[in-house]
Amino acid sequence: MTGEQYSRRRFLKSGLAVTVAGLAGCSGTGATGTATPESIFQETSVLRNSLRVTLREDHDVSKVNLIAPDGSEFHSTGVETGVTTVKFNLFDFYPGQHYSPGEYELIAVRDGKELSSTSLNLQPDLRLTSIEQYSGGTDSPQNRANLLVTVENVGTAPTWVYYLGYSGTPNATHTPQEGHPKDSPLKALEMPKSKEETILAPSETQSFLGRWPPFQFSGEEHCREMTIEFGLTVYSGIGDNLTRQHRATLSGEKIQELYRETCSEISIETTEKRGTDG
Known part of the structure; x- marks a missing residue:
């Protein structure tokens, strides 16, 4: 799925989006969003310049993709067996090496198949x-x-x-x-x-x-x-x-x-x- 253009309309039109209270950060900080029922994504939080994502303990995810507001893949990370936390660096101190504010989508993948997704808004203020x-x-x-x-x-x-x-x-x-x-x-x-x-x-x-x-x-x-x-x-x-x-x-x-x-x-x-x- 790397390099593909993902359509957030596909997710929004499915009618499966529900609010997940656990998607607020550990201390009430960071991004919040919506997720599909029985979502693999349990929690998101921001620490310094990184987005941290907590997965359900019984997941069988092999990869998590972070999709940018324009539908392109911003980052992708592999998930080892038994690992329940993944991290995405949102920016570094280099020109162009940072996220653009807007609505993002997390997609959990196994063998090229989408298992779960959640949307979240990344916007400093x-x-x-x-x-x-x-x-x-x-x-x-x-x-x-x-x-x-x-x-x-x-x-x-x-x-x-x-x-x-x-x-x-x-x-x-x-x-x-x-x-x-x-x-x-x-x-x-x-x-x-x-x-x-x-x-x-x-x-x-x-x-x-x-x-x-x-x-x-x-x-x-x-x-x-x-x-x-x-x-x-x-x-x-x-x-x-x-x-x-x-x-x-x-x-x-x-x-x-x-x-x-x-x-x-x-x-x-x-x-x-x-x-x-x-």
């Missing part, structure tokens, strides 16, 4: 949970001019964050600069410290710190309750980017080091509930 002045490290303009951005993935599939873009700030970085591609997130991020930590599986939360502080300036008096309207875009490796509008109020004392300056107090107010940028 980033939400901004907080944004605040960075308070870590030394009391320098490089640190105090930066913002700590915390993001949660409320979707059903993983992604990663590779860039924080700011527009309307004194040091604007509204689009990824050349040389900072999706597959090298640490080139544009001070935090987290490892590439693996930039991954957000379903229900996971992570804080990010960009490499270029957006509120670093020079030669002007900003720290007298000045307000600045600005935009933040969290760039996602898969799916939609997250864009939000904010208002910053700059106050406190001026922190200066050589030609770099910022304010000791920067408060952030969100002015737009939520937005996405495909």
